[in-house]
Every structure is written in C-alpha cells, then in structure tokens.
Amino acid sequence: MIGRLRGIILEKQPPQVLIEANGVGYEVHMPMTCFYELPELNHEAIIFTHFVVREDAQLLFGFNSKQERALFRELIKVNGVGPKLALAILSGMSAQQFVTAVEREEIAALVKLPGVGKKTAERLVVEMKDRFKGMHGDLFSADSTFALTSESPTPAANDAEAEAVSALVALGYKPQEASKMISKVGRAGVDCETLIREALRAAI
Known part of the structure; x- marks a missing residue:
C-alpha cells in the first residue's frame, strides 16, 4: 500500500493534485481543506495517502x-460512506469542524454537505461518536481557518469560476447547484x- 508521498507538485486541478516522486507522477485526490494548504507548483x-483498489480503478487519496x-x-x-463521500465531507468541513x-x-x-441526507447524518453522528471515544481528542486540532498564499498570476474570473464549478461537481x-454556489461568491481577481x-463555507 502507498502510505506516503514526498515529491514535487506538477499540477493542481481541484480536488486533484499531480505529484512527482522518484520520476513517477501520482494523481492524488485531496479534500479541499487539505488542498488549500498545498505549496505552489514546482515546490x-x-x-x-490512502490507496483504494476497485474493479474499475485504483485511486489515491491524500492528506x-x-x-x-x-x-x-x-x-x-x-x-453508506464511500471514499468519494468521505472526500466531500472533509472538503466541506475541516477535520476539527467535523x-x-x-x-x-x-x-x-x-x-x-453534498450526498449527506438526514439518515446518513444521523448514522455519522452515532457511529463516529463511538469511534472518537477510542481516539485521542487532540488528534484533530487543526485550525479551521486556512491561509492561502499564491505567487502565481491570478487567472481570469471566468476561468477560475469554471474550474471551481468543476471541482464542486x-x-x-x-x-x-455548483454554478449557483460559485456565482454567489464570484468576483473579479479571485482565484x-x-x-x-x-x-463551501457559505454552504455550511
């Protein structure tokens, strides 16, 4: 199992990142709360990572x-919670917020959160509450606010909005729904x- 990658970020296409380690490029799906904290390209x-093998795909999820x-x-x-839904949950909330x-x-x-109905939410509360009892409370103490640093040029508003909509989808x-969410926060000069x-913050 691939449990950890150390390499250079080649591409960032939310919620996926391409990282090169020892000459191999790995496509890694990341929650947006983790994606925000990644360094810039070529750093x-x-x-x-968590490696998932399915009949039709092999997927890497990164944190x-x-x-x-x-x-x-x-x-x-x-x-009822698969990797894709778990990714969506941790994109809409930080670990600490969840x-x-x-x-x-x-x-x-x-x-x-996308894909979470009332029954799933109730199941999450019941089952995860029991799981948390066996974990140390300070495991999830990450700050719920995220600072973004960007040295790259700001993309055109339409391109940024289209990319953001694709990521939400x-x-x-x-x-x-994704288009509506982005239109509410869209403005010129925002990446x-x-x-x-x-x-995502406005949706919670």
Missing part, C-alpha cells in the same frame, strides 16, 4: 497529516481555490 510536498487520514479511514468504515459537529450532534450542519454537487473555499 516539494509531503502527502499522507496533509496522519490525523486527517485517520479520520478519512474511520469515515469510510461507516455504512469532529465538533459530530460531538454536538449538529445534524443540520451535516446534511448541508467532482466533490458531489450537481452542476446547477479558483478561494472561490471553492468561500462557496
């Missing part, structure tokens, strides 16, 4: 910390990652 990054990966692994153990929502039984906040939102972050 080195360390990503903790900035072992704690975030541990939470992802617990999420996909919940009945833990807090579960511990406080905030069903209303959870159902706003990849996370499980319907195209019309794709910022649009996605603000759209």
Whole structure:
C-alpha cells in the first residue's frame, strides 16, 4: 500500500493534485481543506495517502497529516460512506469542524454537505461518536481557518469560476447547484481555490 508521498507538485486541478516522486507522477485526490494548504507548483510536498483498489480503478487519496487520514479511514468504515463521500465531507468541513459537529450532534450542519441526507447524518453522528471515544481528542486540532498564499498570476474570473464549478461537481454537487454556489461568491481577481473555499463555507 502507498502510505506516503514526498515529491514535487506538477499540477493542481481541484480536488486533484499531480505529484512527482522518484520520476513517477501520482494523481492524488485531496479534500479541499487539505488542498488549500498545498505549496505552489514546482515546490516539494509531503502527502499522507490512502490507496483504494476497485474493479474499475485504483485511486489515491491524500492528506496533509496522519490525523486527517485517520479520520478519512474511520469515515469510510461507516455504512453508506464511500471514499468519494468521505472526500466531500472533509472538503466541506475541516477535520476539527467535523469532529465538533459530530460531538454536538449538529445534524443540520451535516446534511448541508453534498450526498449527506438526514439518515446518513444521523448514522455519522452515532457511529463516529463511538469511534472518537477510542481516539485521542487532540488528534484533530487543526485550525479551521486556512491561509492561502499564491505567487502565481491570478487567472481570469471566468476561468477560475469554471474550474471551481468543476471541482464542486467532482466533490458531489450537481452542476446547477455548483454554478449557483460559485456565482454567489464570484468576483473579479479571485482565484479558483478561494472561490471553492468561500462557496463551501457559505454552504455550511
């Protein structure tokens, strides 16, 4: 199993990143809360990964910390929650925000995530609350706010918005819903990652 990658970031196409390690390029799917914290292109990054093998695909999911990966692994153990839904959940909420929502039984906040209905939200609260009891409380202490640094030129607004919509669709939102979310936060001079972050925050 591939558990960790250390290499150079070649491409960033939310929510996927291409990282080259020892001459091999790995496509890694990441929650947007982790994606925001990646360094710029052509810089080195360390990503903790979870490898999923299906009949029709082999997928790598990546995280900035072992704690975030541990939470992802617990999420996909919940009945009805697969890797794609777990990715969407951790894109809409940071690990700390999710833990807090579960511990406080905030069903209303959870159902706003793509693909999470009331029954799934209730199941997440019941099952994850029990799982958290066996974990150390300080495992998920990441700051819920994310600072973005960008040295690259700001893309044209239409390009950034189109890319942001595509990323939300990849996370499980319907195209019309994704377009509506981005249109609410779209403005000139804003890059794709910022649009996605603000759209996801507004949805919670």
